[in-house]
Amino acid sequence: MKTNVGWDIGSLVYDLFTGKVDEQLYLEVLLALGTLDGIKLDEFGCGTGNLTGRLPETTKIRAVDYSPIAIAKAKQKTSKNVGFFIMDFYQEQPNGYKPDKIVACRSLYHSDLSLSLGILSRHLGDGGEAIIAHPTENWRKYVTPIVNGKREFNFVQFVKSNWRFANRMGVPYALFSADEFERVGKQHFDEVIINSAGYDTHYLVQLRKRAFSKK
Numbered sequence: 248m249k250t251n252v253g254w255d256i257g258s259l260v261y262d263l264f265t266g267k268v269d270e271q272l273y274l275e276v277l278l279a280l281g282t283l284d285g286i287k288l289d290e291f292g293c294g295t296g297n298l299t300g301r302l303p304e305t306t307k308i309r310a311v312d313y314s315p316i317a318i319a320k321a322k323q324k325t326s327k328n329v330g331f332f333i334m335d336f337y338q339e340q341p342n343g344y345k346p347d348k349i350v351a352c353r354s355l356y357h358s359d360l361s362l363s364l365g366i367l368s369r370h371l372g373d374g375g376e377a378i379i380a381h382p383t384e385n386w387r388k389y390v391t392p393i394v395n396g397k398r399e400f401n402f403v404q405f406v407k408s409n410w411r412f413a414n415r416m417g418v419p420y421a422l423f424s425a426d427e428f429e430r431v432g433k434q435h436f437d438e439v440i441i442n443s444a445g446y447d448t449h450y451l452v453q454l455r456k457r458a459f460s461k462k
């Protein structure tokens with residue numbers, strides 16, 4: 248993986264560009280995560296903690312991000328049930344136990360999707376579940392969310408779409424189709440469910456491992 252300096256800079260301004268699409272996306276991610284009371288959840292790419300801060304205090308959470316600036320901000324939005332790990336989750340993951348669930352909200356940007364999903368699958372316990380939110384590869388869909396049944400231009404989304412050029416600056420930002428999530432997801436998990444979320448700007452991917460799966 249390349250340097251995280253790009254995300255460090257992003258973390259400084261990230262919260263200035265949190266709009267109604269983000270609010271909706273966090274809500275849908277939380278719904279997809281289902282019951283969290285008393286379970287162990289790992290968050291890969293917690294960023295400035297906008298999703299982390301919405302998770303229940305009854306969940307044991309390990310939040311990972313390789314930007315110290317993002318983590319410093321996230322700490323201010325969370326309670327004692329969250330442990331923070333400054334690490335590149337492609338290189339290492341928190342150890343000691345396997346989580347029941349993993350959430351990766353807009354953070355699996357490595358160009359090798361199989362590498363990303365393989366890491367999630369191996370890190371999860373049997374019967375575990377991973378929830379991924381990822382920006383759609385379609386620029387128009389990303390910038391013009393469907394609100395009240397109509398596509399409309401959204402300035403915040405437009406600003407965020409500039410991250411699509413991040414690859415050129417050495418910051419990984421790969422996008423994938425729903426078909427790719429489905430095909431690669433099935434290589435690493437027993438069940439794959441794909442929906443759209445955040446007013447059609449993101450894919451919401453649910454990946455489940457069977458209990459006692461040999462994978």
Ligand SMILES: C[S@@+](CC[C@H](N)C(=O)[O-])C[C@H]1O[C@@H](n2cnc3c(N)ncnc32)[C@H](O)[C@@H]1O
Binds near residue numbers: 258291296312
């Ligand atoms: C677009 S932000 C999303 C933050 C948060 N999940 C949200 O939806 O508000 C992506 C975050 O993932 C982190 N990230 C990306 N790749 C990572 C990696 N390989 N290891 C650790 N953190 C990573 C970045 O530092 C950044 O904070």
